[in-house]
Amino acid sequence: MAQVPVQTIHRDPQLFYWILIPITVVMILTGVLRHYATVLMATAPKKQELPSIREQRSLLRGINLRGNANAISGPSFQARKDYLVTSYESGAFLKEPDKKGQAAPNPMTDPAAMEGMMGMMKGNMAMMVPQTLIMGWINAFFSGFVIIRLPFPLTIKFKSMLQAGVGTKDMDPQWMSSISWYVLCIFGLQSVFNYLLGSDNAASQVQQQMGQMAPGAGAQMFGPGVDPDKQFQGEAENLAVLAHHYTLEGVEGRLLQTVKV
Amino acid sequence: MASSLLHPPAHLAPSVALRLSQQAPYLLRTTPSAISPYSISSLWSSAESPELWTTYENLMLSCLRTGDEQSAHTCLERLTERFGAENERLMALRGLFQEAIAKDDDALKKVLKEYENILVKDPANMPVSKRRIALLRSLNRTSEAITALNKFLDASPTDAEAWSELADLYVTNGMFPQAIFALEEVLLVTPNAWNIHARLGEVLYMAASSETGTDKHLPESMRRFCRSIELCDDYLRGYYGLKLTTSKLLTTLSQSQVSRQSKGDTGLPPPDIKDIERLNELATAKLSEIVRRNTSGEAGWEGYEKPEIIAAQELLNRDAAPITR
Secondary structure (H helix, E strand, O other): OOOOOOOOOOOOHHHHHHHHHHHHHHHHHHHHHHHHHHHHHOOOOOOOOHHHHHHHHHHHHHHHHHHHHHHOOHHHHHHHHHHHHHHHHHOOOOOOHHHOOOOOOOOOOOHHHHHHHHHHHHHHHHHHHHHHHHHHHHHHHHOOOEEEEOOOOOOHHHHHHHOOOOOOOOOOOOEEEHHHHHHHHHHHOHHHHHHHHOOOOOOOHHHHHHHHHOOOHHHHHOOOOOOHHHHHHHHHHHHHOOOOOOOOOOHHHHHHHHOOO | OOOOOOOOHHHOOHHHHHHHHHOHHHHHHHOOOOOOOOOHHHHOOOOOOHHHHHHHHHHHHHHHHHOOHHHHHHHHHHHHHHHOOOOHHHHHHHHHHHHHHOOOHHHHHHHHHHHHHHHHHOOOOHHHHHHHHHHHHHOOOHHHHHHHHHHHHHHOOOOHHHHHHHHHHHHHOOOHHHHHHHHHHHHHHOOOOHHHHHHHHHHHHHHHHHOOOOOOHHHHHHHHHHHHHHHOOOOHHHHHHHHHHHHHHHHHHHHOOHHHHOOOOOOOOOOOHHHHHHHHHHHHHHHHHHHHHHHOOOOOOOOOOHHHHHHHHHHHHHHHHHHHO
16 A cells, blocks of 8 residues: 655745744733733623612512521511512612613613623724734734744645635645634633633633633623613512522421430 | 631631731741743743642731731732733732721721722722721711612622621621621521521520510520521530520520410411420430530530630639529
């Protein structure tokens, strides 16, 4: 069986020093810069006013009551339930009681919501701008270079990933183009940044994208565009239909069975 | 030692607090005073950790407890340098420092005035409003403290710390139904806190013994102690309370059979007298076991506090005396 001849491409060894290393160094430096830019641009979380704290915590109180009702006696639960359901339905805990029944404000016009979106925009910009710039820089100077040969064989499927920007049909997928090295750097430098900047750095693009895909559940609950009155009504209904079983019922028997001296 | 600096120091024994504050000058010299997040050197120095600042905060509290105001002030200054004077928690800490160095009531009133000024500007400043309530209490203005605390809880009804402080204030004023309500609120936030269950049992017991003739709270109190033991099966206070309540229940139930028919106001049937007897035996046995093993210093039994052990011993002696006679 004839051996498949190993493809050799004669490259200038200088390519290695003048493409591979500059791209890596630039990627690391932009990551560090991005981290500090994000730190500088971050605004302190906006302080909440007392009425809105009250609104949120009153709702949480209802949720607590619903979850832990079994810890208190039947009459105590009944009294709290009656109080909370009446107050929830009348809107006594609302931040603006006179606005009850109106539709939720458009999140685009609400200044408090705008603030949050601006923060998100800033984060996005800090990610997009350098990425575009570096991509352009690499395209302008280094496009079309084949820079290294990976020391292990790869199947043909990797060709599109590793040889972006090099339109050669017959080249072995082991060869790697400069743009692909850049893409690999984006995903591979996470541990370098962790080492340099600590584990909660803002340098990595991958992490930022993850963060956007799964925003915190807490933010959703009281976020802009959610009508607190509707939440209160829903919680009032949940409380009203809750069946109450007192934990202390039969606790003597349980205790006598479990604890032995 | 550093680990004990990372926990809130309220529960530290006085000796531990003293040891910590004696080491304060050394700690202050060795720990970094500030880590700038923007400097180049932060690239290779260790990253800033929240523990550092927790250490400062707790060290300051320990120093204030032992009267080392110099070190406390240094801690406060470093914290201020890092977080700015407008930080809510720091405002409260600075107030605490001023309270600690105040010589007389007039100086304390000045601090109180300051708190009120801060709160007028920013009523949502939770740490400072808590400090104000604590200061009102230490100035013996209990009713004002209760009013302020109720206002605080109206805005923040999920604060277990505030509810238990309110319960404590009500107990000192002898307002047991209110205290019971407040403790139930604490339980709604932390339903598995066995110490709160036991505390509620204690308050119910106090309510039962203060109102003569009505022992409707007593079964409830006993059950609270049962629940507390169910959650933590070597809790001394739970057994102590269980023994007290069951002994009392046994005497009252044997005196009057009427109360057996009446349902308690908790909606639960009255406990079976046999169960009470067995619970009483259980509590006695467990209490004597804890006392015996603790005093002989067995491994795994040394975590109890000395006064509680002595009280338990005393309760057991009280019980044993009539039998030997």
